Amino acid sequence: MAVVLREARDTLVPDMRGPHGPLPPLMLVLTVLTGLVDAFSYLLLGHVFVANMTGNVVFMGFAFAGAASFSTLASVVALASFVAGALAGGRAVHRVRAHRGRQLQHAALIETAFVAAAMTVALISGGPYTGGVRFALIALLGLGLGVQNASVRALAVPDLTTTVVTRTLTGAVADSRLAKGPGSRAGRRVLSAAALLVGAFIGALVLLNGHPVLPLVLAVAVLAVVSAGASVLARSDAPWTRPPDEG
Template sequence: MARTEPDVRPRTTTNGPDGLLRRRHTLVVVLTFLTGCADAVGFLALGGAFSSVMTGNMVLLGMSAGRENAELAVTSGSAIVSFVVGVLAGARVAGAARPGDPVWPRPVTRALLLELGVFLVFLVVWEVNLPEHSDNVDLVLLMLSAAALGVQSSAIQRFGVPGLSSTYLTGTLTSLIGGVAARSPWHTLRPKIQILLALMTGAAVGALVAVHLTGWAPVLLLVPLVSVIAVSARMPQEPAVEAPGAP
C-alpha cells in the first residue's frame, strides 16, 4: 500500500499572518468609529468638550482662561483628567508590547473589557437621568466617556505598532498627506484613509444620534465595542509574523 505524503503546501487562510493583520486593522477601524461617535456625543450633548481629542480639550482649557469661562475650564479640565486616569488604568491592564506578542494579545481584550465596564456605567447614568440631564450629570457622563477612551488608547498601544491609534489621529493625517506627496504605494495609504474615514463617519453618526435619538447614544457606543471584544477573543495567540506592507 502506497504511503501518502503529508500535504505541506502553504495555505492562505484568515489565520495566516496577512489575514490576522487585516483583521486587527479592521477591529481598530471599528474602534475608531466608536471614537468619532463618543467625541460627537460629548461635544454636542455633554458640555462642549471632547471624549478623546485631548489636544482640543487643552486648547479649550486655555481659551477658558482667556475668556474667564469657569464652566468651560471645568468641563475641558475634567475630560483631560479622566482621560489620563483611563490611560493609566488601561496601561496597567494591557501592559507594554513584548517580543513574541501575538497579533492581538489577550491583555488588549482585557483592557477593552475594562472600557466596556466604564461604558456600561455610562449607559446606566445616561438612561436613569433621561429625558434631560442636569449639567452635573453631563459632566459625569463626559468624564466616564473620556476615561473609557483613555483605556482604549492604552489598549491599542499594546500592539507596539508605530502610528497605530484609534483616538489621536493628527499623526495619521500627517502621515497620509506625506505619503501622498511622496507617491507612496496605495496599499500603504489605504489603512490610514480607512481610519480617518471611520473617525469622520462615527462623528457624523454620533451627531445624528445626539441630536435626534438621544436615548440611543449609549447603545451607539456599546455595539461597536462589544463586537470588537467578541471577535478579538477568538484571535489566535501564536507569536506574530509581520507581513511586509501589511497594515
C-alpha cells in the first residue's frame, strides 16, 4: 500500500527533473475532461461517445443488430470526426515534435477551440439536442477529443492515456507482484481510472440536475487551465521537454 500511495503522490506532485516533468498531473486533468464530455455525449446525444471510440464500435454492432436507442449514423459521425481530429492533432504536434511543452500547447489550443464551439452551439440551440444540432455537437466534440488523443500519444506519458481504462486496469493487476509481474505502477493507474470516474460522475450529476450545458462549460474551463499551463511550459528548456526517445 505504501508503494501505491507513493506512486499516486509522485503522479500528482511529480519531480520536475524527472523524465515527464509536470505532464502527469496535466494528463489526469485531461482524463477528467474525457469523463465530462463523454457523460454529455452519451446521456444527451443518444448513446454515443466522443472520446472512447471502442464504445462506438460496439454500439454500431448493437445498431446493426436492431437494438433500440443506438444509432449507426451517430457512431459513424463520432468515429469520422475523431479520426479527423486525430489527423489534425497529429499534424499540430509533429510540427513541434522536439518540444513536448509546445506539443501540448498547440494541441490544447486547438481542442479548446472545438470544445468551445460545441459549447456555443449547445448554448444557442438549447435542448433537447436533435437533428443537425445533435450531429454538429458530436462532430465538434469528436474533433476536439481526436486532437487530445493524438497529443497524448505523442507525449507518451506511461499509463496516462486520458481515455483507455481497460488496458490501464489490466496492467495494474497483470503486472503486479501478486501476478509475479515486474511491478504494476498501480498508484498511477488507479489515479487514471479515478480521474475518468470523477469526470463522468460530475458530468452526469450536473446533467441529471438540469444543467445540460454545464459539462461543456466545465470542459472549456479545464482546457483553459491546461492551455495556460502549457503556454508556460512551452518556454521551458528542461530535459522532460525532449521526446522520450531523445531524452
